[in-house]
Amino acid sequence: MIGRRWYVPWLFLTPALIVTAAMTWGPLANTGVLAFTDAQALGGGEFTGLANFSRLAHDDQFFRALGNTALYLAVVVPALVLLPLLLAQLVHTKLPGIGAFRAVFYSPVIASMVVVGLIWSWLLSSDGLVNAVLLKLRVVAEPLPFLTDSTLLLLSCMLVTVWKGLGYYMVIYLAALANVPGELHEAARVDGAGAVRRFRSVTVPTVRPTMLLVGTLAAISATKVFAEIYVMSSGTAGPGGQAKSIVYYIREVGLGVDGEIGYASAMSLVLFVGTLGLSVLALVLRRRGERSEA
Amino acid sequence: MSTATTPAPARAQQTPPARRTRRPGDAARYAGHTLRYLLLVLMTVLLVGPFLWQLLTSLKSTGEPIYGPDTTWLPADPTLGNFGKVAEVIPVWRYIGNSAIVAVASVVTNCIFGAMAGYALARMRFRGRGAVFAAVLASLVVPFEVIMVNVFLTVRSLGLVDTLLGVLLPGAISGLSILVMRTAFLALPKETEEAAAMDGAGEWARFWRVALPSVRGSLAVVGVFSFLFAWDDFLWPLIVLKNPDNFTLTVGLQYLSGTFTNDQRVVAAGTMIAVVPLLAVFFALQRLFFRGIGEGGVKG
Numbered sequence: 001m002i003g004r005r006w007y008v009p010w011l012f013l014t015p016a017l018i019v020t021a022a023m024t025w026g027p028l029a030n031t032g033v034l035a036f037t038d039a040q041a042l043g044g045g046e047f048t049g050l051a052n053f054s055r056l057a058h059d060d061q062f063f064r065a066l067g068n069t070a071l072y073l074a075v076v077v078p079a080l081v082l083l084p085l086l087l088a089q090l091v092h093t094k095l096p097g098i099g100a101f102r103a104v105f106y107s108p109v110i111a112s113m114v115v116v117g118l119i120w121s122w123l124l125s126s127d128g129l130v131n132a133v134l135l136k137l138r139v140v141a142e143p144l145p146f147l148t149d150s151t152l153l154l155l156s157c158m159l160v161t162v163w164k165g166l167g168y169y170m171v172i173y174l175a176a177l178a179n180v181p182g183e184l185h186e187a188a189r190v191d192g193a194g195a196v197r198r199f200r201s202v203t204v205p206t207v208r209p210t211m212l213l214v215g216t217l218a219a220i221s222a223t224k225v226f227a228e229i230y231v232m233s234s235g236t237a238g239p240g241g242q243a244k245s246i247v248y249y250i251r252e253v254g255l256g257v258d259g260e261i262g263y264a265s266a267m268s269l270v271l272f273v274g275t276l277g278l279s280v281l282a283l284v285l286r287r288r289g290e291r292s293e294a
Numbered sequence: 295m296s297t298a299t300t301p302a303p304a305r306a307q308q309t310p311p312a313r314r315t316r317r318p319g320d321a322a323r324y325a326g327h328t329l330r331y332l333l334l335v336l337m338t339v340l341l342v343g344p345f346l347w348q349l350l351t352s353l354k355s356t357g358e359p360i361y362g363p364d365t366t367w368l369p370a371d372p373t374l375g376n377f378g379k380v381a382e383v384i385p386v387w388r389y390i391g392n393s394a395i396v397a398v399a400s401v402v403t404n405c406i407f408g409a410m411a412g413y414a415l416a417r418m419r420f421r422g423r424g425a426v427f428a429a430v431l432a433s434l435v436v437p438f439e440v441i442m443v444n445v446f447l448t449v450r451s452l453g454l455v456d457t458l459l460g461v462l463l464p465g466a467i468s469g470l471s472i473l474v475m476r477t478a479f480l481a482l483p484k485e486t487e488e489a490a491a492m493d494g495a496g497e498w499a500r501f502w503r504v505a506l507p508s509v510r511g512s513l514a515v516v517g518v519f520s521f522l523f524a525w526d527d528f529l530w531p532l533i534v535l536k537n538p539d540n541f542t543l544t545v546g547l548q549y550l551s552g553t554f555t556n557d558q559r560v561v562a563a564g565t566m567i568a569v570v571p572l573l574a575v576f577f578a579l580q581r582l583f584f585r586g587i588g589e590g591g592v593k594g
Contacts, residue, residue: 008497009418013426015403016411019467024433027444034444090333101334103580105341110576112526114544115565118551119348122558127361129347166341224439227528234552247439247529254443255533264443272440279435 035266041259052266062267064242065249068154072245073222075155079162080218081211084169089203091170092177102174106167113164117231120160121147124232147232150242157228157243165221169214176210177203209288216282223275226251246271345569352376352562360558376563383553383560385539386567389546393525396461396542400524401517403462404471408516409509411467412475413501417487427476433469438530446533460534461542465524471516478512479505514582525572543568 035052039045056062091102108116123129124146131143146156180203188198204211226247229237237244244252250271254264353376354360354369380386414420415427438445445464446455454460482505490504506513528544535541538549547568551561 006420009414009420009423012410012414012418012501015407016430016467016472017426019407019463020429020433020469022448023445023464023466024436024441024469025429027441027448028436030444030447031441087337090330090337093330095327095330099580101338103577104338106580107345107573107576108341110522110572111345111569112528112544114526114528114547115569116344118547118561118565119344121551122351122562123344123347132361132365163341163344220437224437226439230532231528231548231551235548250439250443251529251533255446259443261443261447268440268443272437275437275440276435283435 031265031268031272034262035269037262039260039262039265041255041257041261045262048262052263055263056266056270061241061244061249062246065244065246068243069223069225069245071154072158072161072225073219075158076161076165076222077215077218079158080165080169081215083162084166084214085173085203085207085211087166087170088173088177089199092174102170105170108164109167111164113160113227114231116160116164117228120156120163121232121234124156148239150238150240153229153233153238153243157225157232160228160232161222161225165218169218172214172217173207173210176207180206209285212285213282216278216285220275220278220282223271223278345573348562349566351559352566354559356557356559376557376559377567379557379560380550380564380567384541384546384550384564386543386546386550386564388539389541389543390567392458392540393543396458396531397521397524399458399462400465400520403466404468404520405513405517407467408471409475409479409506409513410501411472412477413479413505415472416476416479417484417505430469430472434473438464442530442533445530449534455534456536456540458540461531462524464530465520465527468520468523471520474512474516475509478509482508518579518582522572 034045036047036049037045038048038051087105091098091105124131126143126145126148128146130146131140134140135143144152146152184202184206185198188202193201224247225245229243229245229248233243237248246267250264250267253260253267350367350369351360353372353374355371355373355375358370359365411430415423415430449455449460449463452460454463486508487500487504490500495503526544527542528548531542531545532548535545538546541549547561547564550564
């Protein structure tokens, strides 16, 4: 190409480099350093070695948050691997009007989690529609405390996460289903395989890489759950704050008026190790998926 | 209803002309289509119903029960009064304005600066390019939640707590925007810009007048997703904004539901104000969305 002054590329990159350095790499490095200090929001910052981590190992609230987050993963990830695939299967057709259905199913993805959380808070409140229907059908005698019992609150939040995520993962699956050869289905049909059998023996094996990818993506985002719990509990994390997630607890510890930056940073590092493992897994799976498509 | 929704043209499309003429097969196909439409309608109810119930609640007047045995589906006396009441409890127009400022600014910074960086990475050869690319790529695996405490410290030291600029900054130029733009420029034939270079166009002119207009599709994708992300974001604005006058719409809505007003009609009206314009734009631009998801790949 034509000769160019050495600094021209850097001029193009300057804004992006400044923002990425100041808003990602700097804070990440800071997190790594402060995790080994007793830094507070209002000063301090003596090196304390592994003190924060040994404190973590004895912090009941942290383990509670860890357990809640693990439970979240255990429920949400399988649901978000399977249900969107079924939904994608449902809209993977050329019937008239199908485009409109796809768009409609995607609409919860567009809305903010705050909006979705408030909508479901109303539906699930003791006066809400869900309890009204359950009472009317005599499934329950008393309204269920969906939002005021910590376990039920967590389950309600999981429902919201899955409900909002269905459309997002459906679209990822649709792209994968487009690659499933139609002849395979036709052949199986001719051989007399029913719909369930065809789904298990033809569809699932061909979209398995995508299922793994969706699983890791859903896991990464479930590890970071926050807004659902905050909104559905009006910022209380349930009775006695028993329904906190890891991110919820980090925010509480690190960003209050007397924020314990060092301790929160140590927790952040633990969270990072978890998400990093999942991210690496996602990258590997994605690359493998691309290779098998090519 | 189920038979009525099974349209005749479907069969004409699905049945290959000469090969399949057996009647029983057609009947099975009809049954299959009917079942599929039934399931589609069921899923529509499950996924749209909650929005609809919220909308209906927001339209019910104060005198009308919104729970208990006397509640009806449709508002007996539909009113827009609750939408007015939202503005009495929270400065909702101000919040909409704040959200719009942050979202539009995020579109501009992600599109322009993201494209500039993507262009440099795709089109220019220079020492350090690999390192920069690796740094951008690696930034994708750093979740904001992990660094939020320290991002807050940085923003505080810049004196930007409680400002909209502070809300904007962390998402102003995302690594994903840079990567999408880089991919777009890589796919562009080099000849266009080389012709412009022959005509004596400088580096900037080639980028701004030749390359950028050729990747309008990817720009639109980056723009739409930047807007959505900024408009919907909750955690970061919740952290960085302190004074209720400066809230964005998501933080303001959460604040509304926590204020003294325990009237679900007003909260419902507030959520509708936040989501209806967004859904309207989405349905208008849905093609772009679905293309964008394919192009932008998936975000972790």
